[in-house]
Amino acid sequence: MTVTADETSQPAIAAGAQHTPCLVIDVDVARAQYARIADAFAGAHIHYAVKANPELALLEALVAAGSQFDVAGRAEIDLCLAAGASPGDLSYGHPIKKAEDIAYAYARGVRLFAFDSEGELDKIVNHAPGSSVMCRVLASSQGARWPLSRKFGCVPEMAVDLMKVAALRGLDPAGIAFHVGSQQLYPERWEPSIATAAAIFTELETSGISLRILNAGGGFPVSYRTPAAPITSYAAAIRSAVARHFGRHTPSLMIEPGRYVAAPAGVLHTQVVLVARKSYDDEPRWVYLDVGRFGGLAETEDEAIQYELSTTRDGPAGPVILAGPTCDSVDILYQHAPYDLPLDLAAGEVIRILGTGAYTATYSSVGFNGLPPLRTVISP
Numbered sequence: 001m002t003v004t005a006d007e008t009s010q011p012a013i014a015a016g017a018q019h020t021p022c023l024v025i026d027v028d029v030a031r032a033q034y035a036r037i038a039d040a041f042a043g044a045h046i047h048y049a050v051k052a053n054p055e056l057a058l059l060e061a062l063v064a065a066g067s068q069f070d071v072a073g074r075a076e077i078d079l080c081l082a083a084g085a086s087p088g089d090l091s092y093g094h095p096i097k098k099a100e101d102i103a104y105a106y107a108r109g110v111r112l113f114a115f116d117s118e119g120e121l122d123k124i125v126n127h128a129p130g131s132s133v134m135c136r137v138l139a140s141s142q143g144a145r146w147p148l149s150r151k152f153g154c155v156p157e158m159a160v161d162l163m164k165v166a167a168l169r170g171l172d173p174a175g176i177a178f179h180v181g182s183q184q185l186y187p188e189r190w191e192p193s194i195a196t197a198a199a200i201f202t203e204l205e206t207s208g209i210s211l212r213i214l215n216a217g218g219g220f221p222v223s224y225r226t227p228a229a230p231i232t233s234y235a236a237a238i239r240s241a242v243a244r245h246f247g248r249h250t251p252s253l254m255i256e257p258g259r260y261v262a263a264p265a266g267v268l269h270t271q272v273v274l275v276a277r278k279s280y281d282d283e284p285r286w287v288y289l290d291v292g293r294f295g296g297l298a299e300t301e302d303e304a305i306q307y308e309l310s311t312t313r314d315g316p317a318g319p320v321i322l323a324g325p326t327c328d329s330v331d332i333l334y335q336h337a338p339y340d341l342p343l344d345l346a347a348g349e350v351i352r353i354l355g356t357g358a359y360t361a362t363y364s365s366v367g368f369n370g371l372p373p374l375r376t377v378i379s380p
Contacts, residue, residue, distance in 0.1 A: 020271040021291035030265035040235035044253040052258030052358040059083035103127040132174040144181025175213025184219035187237035198245035214251040220260040266357025292324010296360035296374040310352040313342040
């Protein structure tokens, strides 16, 4: 659910933000984040990962800034094109797609697809003939706060074989892709996958197949409660690894930032529903909010992403356990990470959850417990 700046005045937006829960997006912050990563990775093809936050106003700002886009389905393709992006600026990076969705993307002009299996390659051959393809290889997510599993990617020797098949079947074998996990806190984690990709490039070159794209994926972190290194550190580490492993035959670099661009642009306004204790002796209070894991805070699972909180009170604080409003017992945000909130916090007060512009509204359920999806307000 979205309220745009075109539909409301500033006072109305402020009032809408007070009707919680509500995610407020400042597009200027996202634009500045894009400028930072574009400057750090000068010369690279930067494809914003639309799944992080697909708000039209944000996409329009990124189109104007020169961004390209990583899409994961039909709706994201349509949104990008509606925002003014060219079909040639879209990469269909999801390696698991329905045949009819590949055909739809092809009909709308998309010509760059990712895959990681023979079955997916067959679908691209049949429904997007002549397209350019990137084969995704397995990568370690060690060091990432939101790791990626073996669900995506194949082993290097399979990637070599699949790219040979792609060439034989009329596709353009363009490059190799990988992803080292979301909110990856260690810049050096890209190097092993870059070394693997370089070896694949070299092996395919001996077969007469010249790849040209190295897609280093996303994973670029932002500061939550744990500070992240500056984006320049990641750019320097990746550039250095590419130089070491590719030498003079440097490929075209492609990255897919989502969180880095969108997360700092969002503030989630939530209201305290209840403050309670489970016994007279409990020190931590249970603070129940009107938003939880099913309302957009899915990344609090295992307390992986620990957001900063802000209140209007500045008095003494004490430990709390934070939980969502639903009747599901897993709807607990933080019970192990140490969070303190004001001792005089009461039901009805608003808490601001910072850095929530990515992977929140798109994770929100459509009606669990009868609760509506998380509203998004675009700040003018």
